[in-house]
Amino acid sequence: MNGLPASRPPAEMASWHRLHPLSPLVRTGRHLVGLGVVVLILIFANHSSGGGGNLIGDIVVAAVVLVAGVISWLVTRWQVADGVLRIDTGLIRRDSRRFPLSQVQAIDVVQTGLARVLGLAELRLRMAGADSSGGRLACLRLADAERLREQLLSMAHAPTPTAPVGTAGAAGSPVAPSQVGGTERMLFRVRSERLAGAIILSRTGAYAAAVIVAVVLIVALTGKPSVIVPFLAFAIGVVLSVWRQFNTEFGTVVAAAPDGLRLRSGLVQTTAETIRPGRVQAVRIVEPLIWRAFGWCRLEVDVAGPRQRRENRSEGQRLRALIPVGSRAEAEQMLGELLKTPPMPSRRAPGRARWKAPLSYHFLAWAGDDQYVAAARGRVCRQTTWVPLEKVQSIRWVQGPLQRRLGLASVRLDVAGKRVTGSVQDRDVAEANEILARLPDLARAARARGLVR
């Protein structure tokens, strides 16, 4: 039913498939676990009063959730035909969705904790659209999911002429599915102790530390632990956010494969993503103040399409971290892997920019060639952004009142999505004008090259 024979002719792939029979359990698993926790708390709380009615009610709710999951499994089926993945679902309101594989930005294999135990995995398709409802196939057997991903990716590759950006040894020829997987080249592996340290020293960690200190102080001062009960939910939330970050970024491994960069990460919930070459919209290196003391930095890429993990909505402006934390050298090596010849921001802002940006002046700089623009900004949290000119959507020239008085102007380069803007801040007006005059042509030339390739 869900089995995908290894060497499957296209005709067989075109038939309808079901998801794995255990998938309702996995899909509702999170809710069931949450419900279980609630039940346990209730039992614990009602221990003395002995209220059994709640328990029965909760079991009924759990059963309803599970039955709904089974029905949803029964009516869900998928098919790959003519380069289009079709997912039909819905009992009362039929929902038939088509995902043209040529539009796929990336395909992820995600394993939640429960799915991992059962050897299942979820396949997520990332499309270019702005809403987060890409295609989801939950769940398949892990091996099947990986094979299907490779097949889909190779199908997605075939008609598009895009070539890898800077992945050496991976020429842009369409790759046969069987070849994929064997020829990975390891690029980066995060060190767990450094990740733990970095998270503790990051903003999330600082919040968590502040909350823990506050809780301890309150308990110590009042001597009554019950005082903290109202803040417990908040405290748990903060601790969970630290855990979540550690969980998602733990064991991040980046490898170069013929079909793009393979990114795997996760402690309990593991994720495997493939970032297709030529889909990188922007690269950013972030160096927070405290991290700089250790020479650490974070390298993030912006890929078109939404970040899909729903539980990470609060981290919406955070991008996909290829290097959650690493040394500057590692980041620069990865940068070279992503971009062919990344320019380093070297042209400092004019001295009078100090009046407008007294703090960030220290790092304000930019550089550009006919392929990329690099811009650095930020004082406490230094951010260096590389934008391929090929990907620039629009260019904006902005001048505020203070900048006008100082004879400065900024130029912003917008790329798809709402998260990253390459911002060449506080340049001399003449220079900004020149950038604005020349960049559109350079960008067009870069686009044309990209199409030819």
Added chain:
Amino acid sequence: MTVEDPGVRWQRPSHLLLRARRIQTGLVTAPVALIGGLIAGTAGSAPVGLGVGLGLVVVGLLWERFLARRVAAWGYAERRDDLMVKRGVLIRRQSVIPYGRMQFIDVTAGPVERSLGLATLRMHTAAAASDARIPGLDKADAAKLRDQLATLGEAQAAGL
């Protein structure tokens, strides 16, 4: 003027845009001044209410003085491969949107704009940050420009 380029021929929105903006300002100022004056009048004394009301009217009038410059700052230029839009007095902005990057274009018209036969043209790219709109275009001009831009965009369309 921000970036002077002899090859760029700037076009301006319709002269009716100023009138539309004035009407909009009036429509906002009058009720705000009235309600503000009434609240101040009931809370304090009648002269206070009158003062607050008149003060708000003066603010509206000052804003009106500023409007002319704001309206005059709008401009757009159709170049060979991209559209340039400039705007703003206090914060000056100039955007360049390549035709090939336009995802879709829409023409909208609010009640005031509609009564004067105006429309606002808005261009959308895949980037949420790129804001490109041209307000106060003559309705026919807006429709023509939209079709023109759509054709150009189709001819030069590029993927993400």
